[in-house]
Amino acid sequence: MTLEKGQSFRVHQFHYWISPTDGVSHQLFFIRSALREIGISGEIFASQLKGITAPSAFKFNPEKMWDCDLLLIHHSHGNPELKKLARIEIPKALMYHNVTPAIFFPHDPFLAELSHLGKKQLTALRHETIASFAASNFNALDLKKHHFSSPQTLPLLDLKEELQEVKTKRFHLKKDEPKNILFVGRITRHKNQALLIKMFFHLKKILPKNSKLFLVGSQDKLYTDYLKLLIKQLGLNNDIRLTGSVNKKTLEHYYEIADAFVCLSEHEGFCLPLVEAMSRHVPTFFMPKTGSKETMSKSGVAFHTEEPLEIAQILASILSSPKAVKTILKSQHNRLTELCEEQSKAKVQRLILDIVTRVRNSPEIHFEKELLKR
Numbered sequence: 001m002t003l004e005k006g007q008s009f010r011v012h013q014f015h016y017w018i019s020p021t022d023g024v025s026h027q028l029f030f031i032r033s034a035l036r037e038i039g040i041s042g043e044i045f046a047s048q049l050k051g052i053t054a055p056s057a058f059k060f061n062p063e064k065m066w067d068c069d070l071l072l073i074h075h076s077h078g079n080p081e082l083k084k085l086a087r088i089e090i091p092k093a094l095m096y097h098n099v100t101p102a103i104f105f106p107h108d109p110f111l112a113e114l115s116h117l118g119k120k121q122l123t124a125l126r127h128e129t130i131a132s133f134a135a136s137n138f139n140a141l142d143l144k145k146h147h148f149s150s151p152q153t154l155p156l157l158d159l160k161e162e163l164q165e166v167k168t169k170r171f172h173l174k175k176d177e178p179k180n181i182l183f184v185g186r187i188t189r190h191k192n193q194a195l196l197i198k199m200f201f202h203l204k205k206i207l208p209k210n211s212k213l214f215l216v217g218s219q220d221k222l223y224t225d226y227l228k229l230l231i232k233q234l235g236l237n238n239d240i241r242l243t244g245s246v247n248k249k250t251l252e253h254y255y256e257i258a259d260a261f262v263c264l265s266e267h268e269g270f271c272l273p274l275v276e277a278m279s280r281h282v283p284t285f286f287m288p289k290t291g292s293k294e295t296m297s298k299s300g301v302a303f304h305t306e307e308p309l310e311i312a313q314i315l316a317s318i319l320s321s322p323k324a325v326k327t328i329l330k331s332q333h334n335r336l337t338e339l340c341e342e343q344s345k346a347k348v349q350r351l352i353l354d355i356v357t358r359v360r361n362s363p364e365i366h367f368e369k370e371l372l373k374r
Contacts, residue, residue, distance in 0.1 A: 015074035017048035034345035078117025093131040098269035104190035158345040178210040182258035184273040187219040202312035278332040299335035
């Protein structure tokens with residue numbers, strides 16, 4: 001798919017903050033790359049640049065963002081810059097990554113307020129945008145509850161292309177050797193690492209000696225302090241590692257040594273690490289809630305209990321059975337085949353090109369939105 005000769009479209013993107021390890025940031029760069037392949041230029045803007053500098057992304061500046069056909073606003077929490085974005089007189093579209101409910105932040109009033117703000121701002125975004133996208137059907141349903149008429153799912157990555165770059169290991173069940181249990185995701189309340197730690201307290205009594213739990217991801221300080229205290233109280237200081245943020249090479253190492261990927265998260269819009277784990281032939285276990293249920297579909301192993309002892313027993317039983325592991329890996333391979341159809345840059349190119357073409361050919365689309373706001 002390429003633009004006709006002589007055409008020149010430009011699409012800018014905005015998210016309040018970006019970083020090299022964040023899933024939302026990953027999609028911003030993916031979209032930009034996909035659009036550049038078909039001749040659509042554009043830049044990424046953010047109020048907070050964490051470990052990223054120009055020209056990869058630029059500091060938010062409304063005066064530098066008007067020269068485009070479309071501004072794609074990514075929304076995953078309260079956006080303090082929304083009023084300034086609204087004043088930029090260009091067509092806008094929403095990319096919704098879901099807002100984690102405030103109930104998951106009883107320990108942090110600031111994050112709770114940011115969550116409340118993020119939900120409230122969906123009404124303003126509905127009036128401000130000419131189109132809406134979501135990272136999953138779960139997220140799209142949330143948009144429909146907020147009266148967005150026809151949200152569409154927009155891919156987070158080109159899975160088929162990424163699978164070609166992944167060093168896929170041949171899984172070998174080490175029956176009598178130590179097991180490595182892995183979860184990748186920000187250390188925060190809704191990711192539910194506390195339940196993982198309680199589960200591992202029981203699991204280490206069943207698994208071979210020196211088995212480990214690795215919790216990889218950036219850290220919410222208050223929740224991390226609580227987890228460290230819990231680990232100490234359960235006597236697991238030598239068995240659990242909180243790694244903090246890691247680079248791509250180190251992350252690949254953790255997937256390489258993992259015997260199981262376990263996600264007990266209570267709230268996910270999509271959960272990209274589930275796909276990362278499946279693509280690397282790691283048996284994947286999950287709690288079938290919110291976006292995780294959709295991402296995994298009928299693959300992997302779904303836990304229908306939140307009792308740490310029961311989860312540990314299920315996990316230990318499967319990891320001791322080569323036949324069970326083989327069945328799980330086959331189900332994951334089938335799911336990845338399905339996801340390759342859903343997660344592609346061709347779909348991004350088609351959807352965005354359709355919008356900017358309609359805007360260019362029908363400027364009244366944006367004009368009608370301006371009238372509705374008055």
